[in-house]
Amino acid sequence: MKLTLAHDHKLATGVLGLAFTPDASRAFATCMDNMLYSVDLANGETHAFNDAHGSYASGCVLLPDGRTVISGGYDGLLLWHDVESRECWRRVQAHQFWNWQLALSPDGTRLATTTGQYAPAGWKYEPAPEREPSVKIFDTATGDLLSSFSHTPPVMSCAFTPDGQYLAAANILGEVRVWNVTSEDGKPVAQFTSPDFTSWGTTKSHHYTGGIYGLAFSPDSAVLLCCGMGPMGDPMAGNGKMTWQRWNWREGKRIDEIKEGQHGGGLMESVAWHPSGSHFLMAGRQAQGNWNIALFSAADGNLVHSVDSKKRVTHARFTADGNAVILSGAQGQGTRKKDGWEPWGRVQVYKVEA
Known part of the structure; x- marks a missing residue:
């Protein structure tokens, strides 16, 4: 398999969050200007929704009916938007702090959201206990809170199993917990920790950094794929090892990880399985090396094809037929010109070719 750029829309x-229609004709993007946008994936025509978050809009999901987009933001709010009118018709205060990531159950009935502020609690700069449950699940039809689960904040990522029965969430320390979504006692059914995704730096400042930024269950639900950035001595440099690992999550057993010599330095923010289960993709931002988007073989974990998009990738998802990958992100941090700011958000479409 290889990736070929087909569309690059500004x-x-x-762009921090991404969702798209099943036919991949339209994408929805949440952005750092607090807004939600609709993007025509063929011609790049963009329309802003009418209501904004009070801070960065961090994520979005499209419900299966195709009529509703739910967005999350650093204001802790969840907003329900009508796709056609672009009006917001429901607001739910989900968190007291930022929403880090959203995940929609496969049947579209449940929305998971993660939060948590990193505040040092001791001389080892370990994160302080959560001030509110770091993982919550909401009913997408009513907006009601269905479940709350405890974790060590901040919790950076979450993902449902393909059958929707389990939810995984991971944090800055590389700790992964998995719950049955109908659990009444709130206790995880599985949990494990990988130290390969976090750093405690002693250069410039003392604090933990990194974490697991992306999670994805394999199509058969047996394997949990994690991605992020490996340990580094200087946590301010952002050049730790580009890292993925695959885990038998029920047993808490690591199956494999990115091979030596196949990675560079930087933070990987997104992972996705090809619908066939034959390959998976990892993407993010590059500090060192020659790629920031790469395909790997599910059979042996080897690198199959890679691309240097020269952009930060925040989300990467295969289309339902597996013939394309849609990505969101940014190029640089924006350049101000006399007539305004140069557009620096990106939504891209890559063809997946044999």
Whole structure:
């Protein structure tokens, strides 16, 4: 398999969240200007929704009916938007702090959201206990809170199993917990920790950094794929090892990880399985090396094809037929010109070719 760029669409500011229609004709992007946008994936025509978050809009999901987009933001709000009118018709205060990531159950009935502020609690700069449950699940039809689960904040990522029965969430320390979504006692059914995704730096400042930024279950639900950035001595440099690992999550057993010599330095923010289960993709931002988007073989974990998009990738997802990958992100941090800001958000479409 290889990736070939088909479309590269510009948005006003960096894109933090991505969703798209099943036919891959339209995408929805949440951005650093607090806004939600609709993007025509063929011609790049962009329309802003009418209501904004009070801070960065961090994520979005499209419900299966195709009529509703739910967005999350650093204001802790969840907003329900009508796709055609672009009006917001429901607001739910999900968190007291930022929403880090959203995940929609496969049947579209449940929305998971993660939060948490990193505040040092001791001389080892370990994160302080959560001030509210770091993982919550909401009913997409009513907006009601269905479940709350405890974790060590901040919780950076979450993902449902393909059958929707389990939810995984991971944090800055590389700790992964998995719950049955109908659990009444709130206890995880599985949990494990990988130290290969976090750093405690002693250069410039003392604090933990990194974490697991992306999670994805294999199509058969047996394997959980994690991605992020490996340990580094200087946490301010952002050049730790580009890292993925695959885990038998029920047993808490690591199956494999990115091979030596196949990675560079930088933060990987997104992972996705090809619908066939034959390959998976990892993408993010590059500090060192020659790629920031790469395909790997599910059979042996080897690198199959890679691309240097020269952009930060925040989300990467295969289309339902597996013939394309849609990505969101940013190029640089914006350049101000006399007549305004240069657009620096990106939504891209890559063809997946044999």
